[in-house]
Amino acid sequence: GAGVSQSPSNKVTEKGKDVELRCDPISGHTALYWYRQSLGQGLEFLIYFQGNSAPDKSGLPSDRFSAERTGGSVSTLTIQRTQQEDSAVYLCASSLGPQSSPLHFGNGTRLTVT
Amino acid sequence: AQRVTQPEKLLSVFKGAPVELKCNYSYSGSPELFWYVQYSRQRLQLLLRHISRESIKGFTADLNKGETSFHLKKPFAQEEDSAMYYCALRSNYGQNFVFGPGTRLSVLP
Numbered sequence: 001g002a003g004v005s006q007s008p009s010n011k012v013t014e015k016g017k018d019v020e021l022r023c024d025p026i027s028g029h030t031a032l033y034w035y036r037q038s039l040g041q042g043l044e045f046l047i048y049f050q051g052n053s054a055p056d057k058s059g060l061p062s063d064r065f066s067a068e069r070t071g072g073s074v075s076t077l078t079i080q081r082t083q084q085e086d087s088a089v090y091l092c093a094s095s096l097g098p099q100s101s102p103l104h105f106g107n108g109t110r111l112t113v114t
Numbered sequence: 115a116q117r118v119t120q121p122e123k124l125l126s127v128f129k130g131a132p133v134e135l136k137c138n139y140s141y142s143g144s145p146e147l148f149w150y151v152q153y154s155r156q157r158l159q160l161l162l163r164h165i166s167r168e169s170i171k172g173f174t175a176d177l178n179k180g181e182t183s184f185h186l187k188k189p190f191a192q193e194e195d196s197a198m199y200y201c202a203l204r205s206n207y208g209q210n211f212v213f214g215p216g217t218r219l220s221v222l223p
Contacts, residue, residue: 003157033211042215043158043200056210091158102148103202103211105158 002026004106006092012112013082021077021109025094032075033103034067037089046090049075050097082113116141118203118214126220127191135186135217137175137201147177147184148202150213158200161186171195191221 005024013019025032034046045059049069060066064082069075079086089110093103117140127133139145149161162170164177164184175186184201201214 035213043202043213045210045212048210059210093158102160102163103150104160105150107157 004092004094004104006090006106006109008109009107010110010112012114015084015113016081018078018080019082019111021079021090021092021111023075023077023092023094023106025073025075025092026104027073028096029094029104030072030097031095031101032069033093033095034075034077035091035093037091037108038087043091046077079111082111084113087111087113116145116203116205116210116212118201118212120199120201120214120217122217123215124218124220126222128222129193130190133188133191133195133219133221135199135201135219137184137186137214139182139184139201139203141182141203141205143205146204147175148204148211149173149175149184149186150200150202152198152200154197161199191219193221193223195219196221 007022030051032049035043036046037043047067048056064080067077089108091105091108093105095101095103119138121136147164150158151161152158173186173188175184177184198216198218200216203212
């Protein structure tokens with residue numbers, strides 16, 4: 001079936017505006033992750049959803065960042081009052097579950113804050 | 115705390131030469147280790163995982179718990195191996211994946 005789908009693929013926004021990034025995981029995958037990929041910084045964990053459990057938000061860098069997952073499927077990452085340092089590629093990944101299943105990544109959303 | 119290090123940001127080798135991408139980790143339990151690869155203009159994808167003990171595209175990686183390492187090796191590099199490689203760790207309670215900073219492999223003709 002289809003892989004992890006992210007939209008938009010590119011987003012340019014002005015400093016101070018809010019943005020929403022969307023992720024459609026692979027059907028049947030109960031675990032969903034958001035990562036941020038910055039130049040030379042590798043992948044920074046942001047947030048993790050597993051089924052109906054409370055999400056692990058330990059990686060969110062500030063209270064301007066939030067995410068939700070509706071109906072155990074689609075997830076939206078929201079960044080409020082964007083700053084230039086938020087510019088990065090935001091990657092979504094899903095997996096079958098927490099045990100012994102690898103991550104499947106989307107193509108990412110490249111966010112540029114001007 | 116879980117941590118993954120990849121000491122080389124960039125590794126250049128000639129086609130046909132052996133290649134080793136280093137990965138070290140710190141974790142007190144029994145981790146699960148992965149290598150992910152990102153080719154130019156493609157999404158990040160799984161290359162191999164230590165529990166499978168498999169060889170993918172000629173690459174192998176052995177988990178050395180004594181040295182806390184999971185180095186990626188290939189005896190004869192090919193130009194199509196040029197990509198960004200990330201080592202990743204998942205704890206034995208199966209929550210978060212922690213990624214290293216990545217190594218860019220460049221295989222020269």
